[in-house]
Amino acid sequence: MTKATKQGDSGKRAADAGTDDANHVGEGGELHQTASGEHPPLTTNQGVAVSDDQNSLRAHPRGPTLLEDFILREKITHFDHERIPERIVHARGAAAHGYFELTQSLSKYTTAKVLTEVGVKTPVFTRFSTVAGGAGSVDTPRDVRGFAVKLYTKDGNWDLVGNNIPVFFIQDAIKFPDLVHAVKMEPDRGFPQSATAHDTFWDFISLTPEAMHMVMWIMSDRTIPRSLRMVEGFGVHSFRLVNAAGDSTFVKFHWRPKLGLQSTIWDEAVKIAGADPDFHRRDMFEAIAAGQYPEWDLAVQLFTEEQAERFEFDHLDATKLIPEEMVPLQVVGRMVLDRWPDNFFAETEQVAFCPSHLVPGLDFSNDPLLQGRLFSYLDTQLSRLGSPNFHNLPINAPKCPFANHQRDGHMQTGIPRGRVAYEPSSLQSDSPREAATHGFRSVPRIEQGERGRVRAASFADHYTQARLFYRSQTPYEQAHIASALVFELSKVDHVHVREAMVGHLRHIDEPLAKRVADGLGLEELPPAPASSRPVQDMAPSPALQIIGKMKDTLEGRSVGILITDGSDAKALAAVKEASVAAGASVKIVAPKVGGTKLSDGETVSADGQLAGTPSVLFDAVAILLSEDGAKRLSKEAAAVDFVRDAFGHLKAIGVDSGGRALQKAAGVPTDAAGVVAADDVTRFISAAKTRVWDREASVRTLA
Template sequence: MTTNVGRKISNDEEQLKVGPRGPSLREDHQYLEKMTHFVKEEIPQRVVHPRGYGAHGIFECYQSMKHVTKAGFLSEPGKITPVFNRFSTVQGRSGSKDTARDMRCWGAKFYTEEGNYDLTTINNPVLINQDAMKFPDAMHAYFNNIRDDMPTASGAHDTFWDYVANNPEGLHQVLWIMSDYGIIRSYRMMSAWSINTYLFVNAEEVATFVRFVWKPVLGDHALLMDEAQKIGGIDPDFHRRDLREAIDREAYPEYELGVQLIPQEDEFKYDFDILDPTKFWPEELIPVELVGKLTLNKNVDNYFAESEQVAFSPGNVVPGIDFSNDPVLQGRLAAYLPAHYHRLGPNFQELPINQSLCPFHNNQRRGANRYRIDVDEVWYHKNAIANNTPFTSTPEEGGYVHYPEKVEGRKIRARSKSFMDYYSQPRIFWNSMSPVEKHHLIEALSFQIGSCIRESVRQQAVNILVNVDKELAYTIADNVGVERPPGNNVSVSTRYPSLSIANSPNYAYTQRVGVLIGNNFAEEEVLEEINQLMKQGVFVDIISQTLGTVVGNQGTPLKVDKTFLTSSPYLLDSLYLVGGDFANEKQSYQDMMYYTDVMYQHFKPIGIATDATSLLKIHKQNNLNGVIFAKDNPNFSQEFLVAIAKKRFWDRT
């Protein structure tokens, strides 16, 4: 052990004192160094997205996109680009829970041969404001109350719903947050959209409007509100732990990158403005073309140095990608650099996680925390002393050139009339939800609006909902104790299947099964079933009364991963009830029944081993959907695996 300057340390546990009970000495520079560093270890949090977690990965291009963009990382099939990713919530501070109802942000930093490209996305395709000028207002309303700093990581309070009711442009994204998209099951099971409209530019200088979307290979899946709230207390790190463990197990999360393309001549073809960030581009009208796959294959080695110090910006683009006149995007381009300077200093790009892998040369030489030591004396352009180096590059040499868009008009503060349809797409979103998703949306709105103290706020919130769906507004009004609003919803019957999580693919792979087991279990049946589950990539937790091992009826020991106390049914995707002998039979029986009841109430699959049938009051004749019995059932293993993949049995009675 040494000090920060390399001097070897003989004692790192006591201050330098006058005798063992005397005063400490001011000359103790070793203590001063250690304590001073400690009290200055924190840096300013991000103003939004402070709670996040990162992972490294690789992006593999599927096909050449040269016909629309000259971006090198999309230029040839099989081309590999390293990527660092950071997933985060928006509202909650760095110590808040992962499972809060919120939108999720996903920043992806592509370390390309042409410089770093940052793709910033969130897990719904629309934003709460149409102009960047409104973003501080929306966040001020969404944050904890300024007087008492409550509630933490929640929009269930007066200022947020007062804002929603009086700024109708935000209603669309709020509905997405109140839906199942707001309480994701896992970062591995989360789509994300760029929201903003960008430009692809090809070698012929032809521009195409583009939006990006990440699609998880495992599909989109969500928690129930009851699960999200309870998991927040049981394991506030639920999502980051899930991501890290999957990578550690080499069950690498995978996502496909898609693009939606609109030729410039079709800019005004649709009944929504393609530059409006509060409107999505329907996949049924503007198909998603898959251009590559991202695989997350390495966890961070140091959370602070990587996840906390990484800095993204929509302004970090490469040749072939440019900006549209999207008013939120235009505002975002000016917001990120000042935020990074505030948090990390002017040389933040030299931090290892932010540094490009390709060579970089410019005339920046000073600023706090300068890491690079330049040996030349010339740091200006143009010059003769250094032969005019560093010199600029022509477009043919890879120099970045902005798309030469013709722009004209008068300076005004105004909003396009084409942005003013606030309710048609929220209505389409509602129409596209399955009955179960609508029930969850009603439940979330009732909880959030019902948590507002002021009756006037609850009434205003219900009043704006009537524009989306009259029956929805009536139901919420009844639930939160206000008058049913006048008026009617907009007359839109369109629905898009792509918006519903119910249409996502389902797999058993990486689902977590809790095996409730004691001593003297039936080895032949149970060990074979556990092996079958693990062969399919299912994560298996062996749960018993105590840690150590349980021993089967033929003497085979099985390592216990967690106890009934250290695990929880809320952390599991399905249950395999085995039973057995326990030191405290009564307590263990109660624990197993508690696990089973919770899993059943949350519509999750339950597998019942042959010897565990007697533990339950239910039997085959109940025809319980998703409850699979092994007794006299030669197809148990396959049926249970299918049930695990299905995840929820909403029609369970």
């Protein structure tokens, strides 16, 4: 098929998708496409025509999802069982054991012991993951990172299942199968793997205005993190804390990394994938092995029903966040991960997270995405682990006593004893009974409204918070978002999809739309789609940045030192000592791993061989070479790239006289910012703590 033919077909599809008279916009701003012409009616597997595939059935527009919604249940059940046994999403993961320690009691708001007993260390198992790729994909694609914590509390297991992004693509769980089908590898070709830069994803997104806020996040540096130890975690949804009086307070959960946020650069992330597909997994493993235990603060946003009513957005909408400037975060505890799993399959692969796993003192909100997840996750675990008894696996079993009347089933590893497997009963003195005083209780609340498939009108503003996020970024981060959009949309063959996305961007920020349109070679800006709500200008939130709030530290980072035979022993010792003192790990890179003889005659072993240990694996590099070594390496592509990439990725570079020769061979200017004399270790360490962002314009063209 020629390009012209493709584009001609695109025009026809654009007409079908965008100008069909049967299309209409719902109360919540969602697009409905009605069967007409060549489009057959959408039905269930039993042939029942579906009147609304955008909204699940709720008690009222902002009410809970109803179990009687057989369309939702069939759709999600089928989706949950599509793949066995790999997770449908979040298949590529790494996890660690540790503990959570409460530092500030929330007894005013909840009866949950894990949130009221200060100083108690609650065991946890935390799993990080990519979303789109399979188990064999790489660690560093542009992708959302899952952040799931299983807390083995005294009251039972609590699974806080979230992501490193506080919002999501969709508002209603009925759309989750469509989202994942769109983002996964295309079914007719089996690729791309672990990537969003393809037609089906952007086609779906271009027809889903509610996703625009999430698009800004996934195109930002948040989705190419430097380390799993340097990502935030979010519970995404609003939950409820319930106190002894039965009163509830809304809460959003945030995990904040002790090491601060740090990302890679896109070119760097791509090269890391080739150099070390297990980069994030290895980084976590090595940090724990070295006793540099990853740590996060747990912070909460607390707000009442009355406060929520005054928000300009609906907190039950998972595509929205509550700016920290509006509801400040309160740090209430910390999580430390201090032990790697003993067996990857038994623990990391078999762990089963379910948002429905709550403990007394917590409750759900009416967030329609959360309501669907309460069903979907459990259903998925039943399929993936093959049995309703997955809770008996050691990694999933509570560490507190538990008992019930559930019996038998495939893979039952427990041995329930006694005659009674029901209640009420009178035949067994130790059979489990209801916990009337401390059992789980749902918050009593009055639900009012007309039952039906309708989305709340308060969900209809799809662009205001997308604008908030983009305009809150530093100029560097805004440029990265624009460039990411150009890269992704350039991979899309269908022109009408590219144009549709640029049209959405016009609602978010007109200059952004122009930058992307120019990068795509569009001769004119496409029209912006109709918006059901006027786009508002919210006050910028600096808390949404990465660069603007990076910590001035080398702690948890890595410094690579390139040496050859004859390298200055004293210079090596000084750089290494200063880097370690600043909290960094140090790795020696050399042409040969077996041994390199230094200037004082000592032979040292390298941690990595030059060709297999490029500078993309480090946060800063030092080049310490003898004169002869510099001459040899100046003819070695791997050595030249070691310096060139470090410069292009805006890293600090420390050089001695031999290093200067390799710097020259790499075409790095002698007076370049961030390139310092290696013997000035204080200056080198200071430069190594951040990236030299002002250098970026000189090394790459940004949209």
